[in-house]
Amino acid sequence: MSLAFLIEQLLNGVQLGVMLFLMAAGLTLVFGVMGLINLAHGSLYMVGAFFCAWIAGQTGSFWLGLGGGFLAAAATGALVEIVVIRRLYDRDHLDQVLATFALILIFSELARWVFGDRPLYLDVPAVLSGAVPLPGGGGYPAYRLAIIAVGLTTAVGLYLLIAKTRLGMQIRAGESDREMIGALGVDIRRLYTAVFALGAALAGLAGGMVGALQSVQVGMGEPVLILAFVVIIIGGIGSVKGALVGAVLVGVTDTLGRVFLPQLFGLLLPPSEATSVGSSLAAMAIYLLMAAVLTWRPKGLFPVDG
């Protein structure tokens, strides 16, 4: 096994982690600020991917598509917040789970209606279609490196937004005491809509970027949503820092597990069994990671409330 291969797989893991971070950041912000568990977050990711692929297909420009997907997801998020989600803040988690489960069904069926049953495909933009040489030989797709860069930039941007701006101050205040910030004259309803739309936009961005790596189809959001749940459970629900650490941890564990566990078992077992045992263990690796973290820290790595 060469060094280049190891670096390549590590980068794949980080790239998956960064995508998961974009999803998890929205989930964790919405939970932290509004106390809402949103299963339909995966649908917003799907909306971003569909609009990106569709606009790119119509105009021929990936960048217009990506911008369109980002805006479409933000707008859908704002609309859903105003029409449905807003009524759920005072409800218990069970009602939130059910209502957002219903939203998934509605979104999936609407997407099938509007965009058809067949998956859409999106090409990697020409600028990023090359490979970047890796130390130790071989190359790594520039597009995946760009995703990592976008994700890390977003992480920094989100940190600055929350720590340094007025909106961020209101978000943090909303996390700790929503009545008080309402009493201080902040329009809490608009703040909530803004936070929800922000989370939706990040999910849409993730969806749009992933659209060039895999086919865009109905149901693409839910597997990512569940991984994002694992991420925020590991990171601590409500913590953006936790989401970043958890996402990279999950991304790297999953990718390396799938590559190396079958090889590892190959040392002990005959090849056919090794592949089967190794790949089933690899499929379970991140959940075992989650169980281990929870046994050690029931509120995640970076618990928000003490």
Added chain:
Amino acid sequence: MAERMREPLVNAVLVLALLIAPLTAVALDEPFYVGLASRVAILALAGVGLNLALGSGGMVSFGHAAFFGLGGYVAGIAALHAFEGSAFLAWPLEIGGSESMIVVWVVTLAVSAVVALAIGAVSLRTAGVYFIMITLAFAQMIYYFAISLPTYGGEDGLSIYLRSSLPFVDTGDPLSFFLVCYALLLSALFLTHRLVNSRFGAALQCARMNPERLATLGIAPFPVKLTAFTLSAMITGLAGALFAELNGFVSPAMLSWQRSGEIIVFVILGGVGRLFGPVAGAALFILLESFIGGWTDRWQLVLGLVLLSVVLFARGGVIGLLAGRARHD
């Protein structure tokens, strides 16, 4: 007085209707509806299981499909080995397949109990939204595990060529199989009724409403909740075994998170914490699915809208609408 009598009346009508429907269908020679009634009875049984954890214990498990699917796989694997005459385990003990439904049930109950104890032991360390997501994640883990099992069909699942048998009952006959499911549903309803009204049930409800108070009374909430979670999983697992035998097929779809969502929907559509809620919920769900599904391809859209309206506007579920407001909230 009238208010208090309405819920038992609604329940009685529901249970009788579920029995009369397939009998009428047989008389009219419409076997399709017998199968439909079996589906209702089985899914209601799965809901009754979840309702014990969710309604009485306040444990919102978003992973009950794990147990439903495990039951299905027990039935499927037993049938496969019995059909092939091969061994499930050759060492240290030789275990083959089985054609006996009783054996399938017992193994299902045991497997569900063991897995639920493990999942519950980790998940119940947390509460609220963490619990929801963790149960979901564990179910997903078992889902991916099933997909990566080539011996048992992987992504494609397993066919059950021959339904397992019971002494004195011809399980191959649709009506007899329905009656078996119906009897199990009634037993589960009776069992949960007794359980919820026992000392254990009181402790469980107290663990939901005020765990600190329960602890000061000298009863630790954790074992009470874990026991209820495990029993709940066993009932849902049993429903899964029946479901696989009804369809003659088991696949990872039985373990999927959508399935977990559907089982919650049965409970909620019917009304949380009401003994017969899951029966009403499953019946309504299956009826809507088969009739609207026959009328339009957009059944999921309709289901989504119905569900959303129930959550936003009709919080007591169907039984709540028919029988007045919730008894507790």
